[in-house]
């Protein structure tokens with residue numbers, strides 16, 4: 001059993017070959033935290049790790065004891081106001097107005113496997129022996145509430161997942177004002193916080209900052225995890241880098257408002273917590289009701305950020321994504337959005353699809369504009385029936401014609417939204433999230449449907465069901481183009497309005513759950529104006545997400561590099577689009593556009609019929625290249641080599657290595673060309689030092705040389721710029737290196 005309970009000293013030790021996590025039941029019967037990090041040998045007691053110190057002007061729990069102050073004790077799920085003055089993991093408002101709680105140890109259970117979380121996505125196991133779970137039940141006798149803290153440790157990964165559940169038995173109702181999913185503490189603050197921030201079209205840029213005294217946090221209050229901050233943080237030792245040093249990752253399996261907070265106190269204790277953002281949150285619990293918090297996935301690495309990311313990639317690819325598409329090869333797609341926008345006819349669509357088919361593309365995706373009267377973004381969201389002026393034979397007609405060509409057909413929806421100009425709004429104006437008597441703010445002329453209401457979700461499900469049942473649809477792009485404002489549900493009582501944001505996300509998960517169960521053959525791609533809801537919650541249902549509305553190859557380097565911190569390459573929607581690029585007007589070689597998009601779920605987003613014959617030939621070769629290597633690109637071990645966020649950001653490089661280390665693919669990208677440049681060597685990683693590798697059919701190198709000396713790159717890449725891989729030297733140059741064992 002990788003979880004031990006030592007009854008005499010009341011300690012739990014969760015461990016596997018990589019990590020140890022140790023907690024104890026303290027003198028006051030609450031849960032304390034002793035250690036999380038590299039695996040250490042079990043011993044009869046870890047009591048010495050519980051440190052106390054008498055400190056002046058400190059509030060203490062026990063009379064006559066000047067040391068036991070919760071303000072200085074590392075805890076598992078702290079509360080405020082009983083001698084701890086730091087930010088708490090939970091706040092419960094009681095009928096008399098008090099917010100003081102005291103959750104004391106009641107019982108524990110250890111079992112093989114991992115339970116599902118009701119209504120919420122979470123990592124899972126396929127066989128019971130893949131993980132072991134500890135549930136510690138604590139109880140506040142005064143209010144009659146139980147708190148169940150759940151920890152799962154995976155057998156062969158440095159992963160612990162956590163969540164908290166409140167089960168209320170008391171007669172008087174309680175209101176959760178804050179219910180974090182996890183909290184834990186380090187005895188020191190020698191860390192840098194790495195997080196992913198940005199905005200529309202520049203999502204998930206890597207930001208690193210040294211921890212300072214006080215609070216540092218990232219959050220979303222937008223109703224979605226957001227393009228602004230991703231629900232992920234890593235704490236890395238100041239000396240840690242991509243390939244060395246200690247790193248702790250925290251990622252939230254949730255798609256709504258979140259808070260990721262790190263507090264460093266006056267004695268350098270570091271408290272990390274993650275959960276639903278308490279701002280704009282409340283949850284009422286009456287007798288025998290319970291509240292389940294979403295899951296946090298904690299990863300430990302003693303080999304730097306790369307190793308942390310690889311753990312997330314593996315776990316999410318194999319034990320978060322659900323359904324048929326988890327292990328299947330992803331199709332190369334052509335999406336018509338940047339090719340036609342709203343301006344298309346059936347003929348135009350079929351023309352693009354036909355060219356796509358000729359070039360080897362496997363899936364045609366019809367984007368926005370196929371329904372209601374939708375010729376621009378002012379109308380028809382919510383009216384999920386076909387626009388016969390554009391598609392006279394309906395979705396079924398066009399889908400069947402594309403299937404007859406030997407391609408699959410995919411369709412765009414934006415299920416959570418409504419335009420005021422729509423049948424849906426006319427019939428159900430109260431289904432929109434809107435505060436009585438207040439002006440409604442719009443986003444892209446649209447409004448958000450109240451997915452906290454079951455009848456709304458049912459209605460959208462029925463409409464989508466009809467389309468999906470009738471037409472041969474193999475893929476859905478599920479978009480979400482605005483955030484929630486004037487948050488108010490006509491259905492919820494005044495006291496329960498604070499529940500709307502979370503209930504909304506539960507409604508989104510419910511719709512995903514029903515559609516993916518009813519249509520298991522459909523591949524879902526999530527999207528939120530690009531990467532506005534790129535998180536592990538949605539990933540359970542949609543194994544891939546459109547990475548960003550910014551399809552420029554050079555901008556994508558930063559976006560994809562940042563995204564890879566927590567999410568697998570197979571989850572990042574990446575397309576070759578037209579040049580000049582539609583978002584920023586940059587001209588990049590079509591080779592570079594493909595060389596970036598290969599490290600994602602590869603596809604095209606342009607009018608293929610506007611390409612020259614020479615470009616079409618290149619596309620044909622690119623599609624073949626991706627098909628030949630997609631297994632390795634998506635399932636291999638990914639390494640970041642050179643960061644676009646460091647130095648002058650001119651160069652980016654990354655690579656994937658097969659599990660048996662017999663094959664590897666390296667991407668090298670240079671934004672601006674430099675005259676008379678210096679000698680450069682690209683050092684690889686993750687190879688077998690003993691193996692001899694064929695490098696682009698030019699030379700053989702041993703793995704040790706490639707990793708320690710590197711590939712010499714002359715200023716103009718003369719050596720590699722030959723044959724099929726020829727790219728004009730200049731700005732936005734890129735190079736792929738293919739390594740195969742001799």
Ligand code: DGJ
Nearest residue numbers: 337367368527529530549
């Ligand atoms: C935003 C998405 O990110 C785009 O890819 C496209 O689907 C548009 N919405 C359509 O309205």
